[in-house]
Amino acid sequence: MRVRVRLFAMLRHYLPDVPLGSYAERDLPEGATVSDLLASLQVPEREARVVFVNGRARPPDWPLQPGDEVGIFPPIGGG
């Protein structure tokens, strides 16, 4: 199955060629989870503080569906 993914802030260097705001596409086996996606991107789990799937924060064992849009963030803060 194919999912669309974006990495933000300090994680951008794991997908350095993707322009700001654009999605990368990733093919994963059926039943793959957020963890599997992180592994395929070589993003260590401890660096991914919040992972959104279709706009909702989801845990590492969350099963992905074809067409899901995933946004991955390191620890960030501001105001």
Add this chain to the structure above:
Amino acid sequence: MWILRLNMADRTYCLEEVPESLRNLGGRGVTSSIVHAEVPPLCHPLGPNNKLVFAPGIVTGTAAPSSGRISAGAKSPLTGGIKESNAGSSWGQHLAALQVKALVVEGQPSEKGHWVAHLTWDVPAGRPRVTFEPASEYVGKDLYEVFPALYKRYGAKVAVAGCGLAGEFGYANAGIVYNDMKDGPTRYSGRGGLGSVLASRGLKFIVIDALGAPGVTIADSSRFEQGRKMLVDALREHAITKPKGGLNTYGTAILINILNEAGGLPTRNFSSGRFEGAASTAGEAIFEGNKQRLGRELYNHACSPGCIIQCSNTWHRPDGSEHVSCVEYESSWALGANCGIDSLDDIAELIRLCNAYGLDTIETGGTLGVAMEAGVIPFGDGAAAIRLVQEMGQGTPLGRLLGSGTETVGRVYGVTRVPTVKGQSMPAYEPRAVKGIGITYATSTMGADHTAGYTIAPEILGVSGKLDPLSPEGKAALSRAFQATTAFIDSTGHCLFIAFAILDIASGFEGMVEECNGVLGTSWTNDDVVRIGAEILKKERAFNEAAGIGKEKDRMPEFMKYEPLPPHNQVFDVPDVALDSVYAEF
């Protein structure tokens, strides 16, 4: 330490001993206590009976990290309630060095005039001294012109606070400006119209020269030093606050993408939670845009001496020249997504104009959003937005209307989608997509204010736990705890951004408390933090109730209860009883 009172009716001043009741307070604790005790709640905010109080935090002026904050407080012309708005600038540290716990600006001259109050240290007398000097040459001008003139006249080492054209016009949107580290007019107590309270007393600038001043007295320096070290370690270790960490690299606008992803980035006057242009207005775009334009990586700087987080950025023009500092998250959002504007160059120009005139960027963006909704100019039209803000600086009839704030503009144009609470425009988090922050907006003594109880940390950022932002469950208690802790942090003089580190690292939290114990000679524990914070909030609340702002005003604008917000199609569904429980259960 002293309470220094400037009586603007006759331009005299007096020094008073600090009363016991204020001895262990600082910052917001001091401003809110004095406003509560001395300002008649029903007075006109721009009339003779209001008072503007400045107070450095407990540790401001010491070597405590990221502690150069100054609180300003008064009855607000925007909300009609109590206001505390704090800023980072060396000005607060200078005031603390003069051993002034509170500077109270009171009275009103019978004839209109503009003055500079010049504060120095009288070495032989061993106390602060004030002279009043005419300021008419600085009136009617752009602050970017006026600040260099002030530094030329008063010397390179001084610190400056004051107001711009917005204050002179009496706008409910006028902030108080302070100098940044390059002596520019870019640091603000932006919210609530305090710049107009200053101007209405005939005071244009307060210039402080701390030469020869004794500095802050520390009761127990080894305890202070121990606390300081614990806090420094936490700030240096945490991914958000460490050097070249999130804030230092991308600034506060690092939040644009995560709020957009969460569907909580208010867009086109709070009509959607997603903005298609978000990525091009975010911290990543600022970092990468600067890199392209400068040919090198640029990390952020401090707003005040001694900040080790250093989150303040500078945006550059295509030719590499400096355009503006600072493109904060709130400013980038208010003048960007909220107006449908996706050009950082347009956003930067709008921020520069706000700095030039002395306007709050949040209120300005909120106002433009409602004006766009009303059809005054189209959403997304950056050039037209720039023209409207220029009118605010010129004081045209339309400019004056816009200067009166989001709620007034909504009323004048018959708009129902007006994102305010207690008359103050909402900041950059959509309450329908992040329920806890909505509770803070609704119940804060300040009007809609994210800093008053930043539940975004657990609801969006995964700091201090992880909570579902769409669920209202348990959020009243969460907001209450955050509001009380924040009132304490705002009293220490620390920047609120230390919270990211100290909420995750317990020794950092203890370090903050120990620093205060060191300065004051107290023996507070972590438990005292919420107690002291709650006492401050109760005074603020009592002032508001006496000013006619009771729990009926702790409500969201109605449209948020019936208009579902895309993409999650949520309404604000926190019941009124939950909102009322925030203050009822203190």
